[in-house]
Amino acid sequence: MRGGRIIQGLGVSLIAGCAALGVVLAQEVQKSSYSPVVITEPFEKTVARMKASKAEVMKRQMDLLEERYDLSNRPAPGVTMSRGKPVQEGVRVKLPPGMTWEKLASMSPDEIKEKGLWPKGFLPLPHPNHAEGGMVFPKFVIDAIKKQEERDLTRFDLDFDLPDHFLPEFPAPIYLTTRPDLGDVSRGQLVTINNYYELFNGILNPKQLEGLRLLVTPFPQQQFNQTEDRRSEKPSRGVACFDCHANGHTNAATHLVGDIRPQEFRHRIDTPSLRGVNVxxxxxSQRALKSVEDFTEFEQRAAYFDGDPVIATKKGVNILERGSQVHFMAEFQALLDFPPAPKLNIYGKLDPSKATPEELRGQEIFFGKAQCGVCHPAPYYTDNMMHNLRTERFYKPQMVNGRMAVADGPIKTFTLRGIKDSPPYLHDGRLLTLEDTVEFFNLVQGLRLTEQEKKDLVAFLRAL
Ligand code: HEC
Ligand code: HEC
Structure with a gap:
């Protein structure tokens, strides 16, 4: 960005950046809710310009991650996701110099805010290039789809940022609410348009099979389409729902939320798992749409989280028919079950004959002293509501790599069933481990948990 100018994907503002000084000045030259429809720069120039600044953009983001987190690969001994990928252990958010978690927990929100002591990793996480935004896929996802479909989801302007060991297992197992007897029906494969039929014919009814076909069919979308307003070098056939919700779960593909303007206020969003949408x-995270059908229909119409039906039309919008397509897709999504949790009984609580003393103590704290259960009640560990955690009590508004960190507002209470399978955590993926989430809520709720209580809580979360 040095000395350069970037016209944002959403045409919201023009940024003149001076990365050498670490200062980015945002000047609003033209206020608009719309993305530019007519691109005047020749495509080859856009590619050359953005490729030239890619290294600097990614360095800025990786520096931020290093500053915030301990990114080392440290699996928790003996703890794995459902198909065996190691779960990372330990608190990864770095403390301000001279601080301990205990000291921090003894301070009031005002004091933490005034002294600037809110750990940086607890601030909203920006997109790898927030001013530009758009969908970004981890490299292992790009490779797998290229191999199966010869469809390339590489962006020429940026890469995915978080290291693979903090991401969900891939391909994830698939459990069906209708056929629990089968266990994982993915057979270890990534479900795509090339193999869905062979994998599911004879297991699903024809309506569900057609729904699944649509979920794995690529359609032109924001950064992946045939126009000059794309971020793939070659014209792209587009993106499928399951490119992000891989195997009905998540591969941590990221994006910006569509509901907010201007660009710097938009939240980064981590793809949620579709397991358990039936309950x-x-x-x-913010929109609180009332049905899976609504979500399915709107994602494609409004340019996938950019909330912009104008630009979706230019790129080749796929209008799904509610009665026969949306409904079928939603019906398949409703079959996606949580992974088995063998230690839980029919009430979703620990079976004392199977759980460890640590896990049982964790459950006590979860529903007792820590009051997690108020918002995350059993059996599904969500109250199906939104809550405002008011994290802005702890920090002053500030720009972080093009992201304006202010109040998050009310956010969906995500379910905690199968939670060890879906790092990173919170709607923007700002937390890398379950230990991080416990330290986060310890401060947000003012709990003053002991070291042992924190350990017990993590043990319980891993059992869910
Ligand atoms: C680019 C990646 C990506 C693609 C492609 C994608 N999604 Fe999503 N999906 C997300 C993200 C990110 C969210 C979270 C949105 C938010 O926080 O507002 C989400 C949310 C959802 C939700 C709500 C989940 C919840 O827990 O609240 C449903 C349902 C859903 N998507 C279904 C679909 C369907 C159906 C398609 C295809 C039409 C699709 N998604 C395509 C990334 C994607
Ligand atoms: C006041 C309601 C409330 C309480 C109390 C609460 N949570 Fe949450 N929890 C939420 C909300 C809302 C989110 C989503 C926040 C976000 O994404 O920014 C969340 C997210 C989470 C997540 C991440 C989920 C995901 O899919 O990324 C974990 C883990 C979690 N909570 C654990 C806990 C634990 C452990 C406690 C108790 C120490 C707790 N929560 C107490 C409301 C609550």
């Missing part, structure tokens, strides 16, 4: 009542 949920609100969809989207």
């Amino acid at each position: 949920q009542r609100l969809f989207g």
Whole structure:
């Protein structure tokens, strides 16, 4: 960005950046809710310009991650996701110099805010290039789809940022509410348009099979389409729902939320798992749409989280028919079950004959002293509501790599069933481990948990 100018993907503002000084000045030259429809720069120039600044953009983001987190690969001994990928252990958010978690927990929100002591990793996480935004896929996802479909989801302007060991296992197992007897029906494969039929014919009914076909069919979308307003070098056939919700779960593909303007206020969003949507009542971290059908229909119409039906039309919008397509897709999504949790009984609580003393103590704290259960009640560990955690009590508004960190507002209470399978955590993926989430809530709720209580809580979360 040095000495350069970037016209944002959403045409919201023009940024003149001076990365050498670490200062980014944002000047609003033209206020608009719309993305530019007519691109005047020749495509080859856009590619050359953005490729030239890619290294600097990614360095800025990786520096931020290093500053915030301990990114080392440290698996928790003996703890794995459902198909065996190691779960990372330990608190990864770094403390301000001279601080301990105990000291921090003994301070009031005002004091933490005044002294600037809120750990940086607890601030909203920006997109790898927040001013530009758009969908970004981890490299292992890009490789797998290229191999199966010869479809390339590489962006020429940026890469995914978080290290693979903090991401969900891939491909994830698939459990069906209708056929629990089968266990994982993915057979270890990534479900795509090339193999869905062979994998599911004879297991699903024809309606569900057609729903699944649509979920794995790519359609032109924001950064992946045939126009000059794309971020793939070659014209792209587009993106499928399961490119992000891989195997009905998540591969941590990221994006910006569509509901907010201007660009710097938009939240980064981590793809949520679709496991257990059948028992949920609100969809989207902020929008609180009331059905899976609504979510399915709107994602494609409004340019995938950019909330912009104008630009979606230019790129080749796919209008799904509610009665026969949306409904079928939603019906398949409703079959996606949580992974088995063998230690839980029919009430979703620990079976004392199977759980460890540590896990049982963790359950006590979860429903007792820590009051997690108020918002995350058993059996599904969500109250199907939104809550405002008011994290802005702890920090002053500030720009972080093009992201304006202010109040998050009310956010969906995500379910905690199968939670060890879906790092990173919170709607923007700002927390890398379950230990991080416990330190976060310890401060947000003012709990003053002991070291042992924190350990017990993590043990319980891993059993869910
Ligand atoms: C680019 C990646 C990506 C693609 C492609 C994608 N999604 Fe999503 N999906 C997300 C993200 C990110 C969210 C979270 C949105 C939010 O926080 O508002 C989400 C949320 C959802 C939700 C709500 C989940 C919840 O827990 O609230 C549903 C349902 C859903 N998507 C279904 C679909 C369907 C159906 C398609 C295809 C039409 C699709 N998604 C395509 C990334 C994606
Ligand atoms: C006042 C309601 C409330 C309480 C109390 C609460 N949570 Fe949450 N929890 C939420 C909300 C809302 C989110 C989503 C926040 C976000 O994404 O920014 C969340 C998210 C989480 C997540 C991440 C989920 C995901 O899919 O990324 C974990 C883990 C979690 N909570 C654990 C806990 C634990 C452990 C406690 C108790 C120490 C607790 N929560 C107490 C409301 C609550």
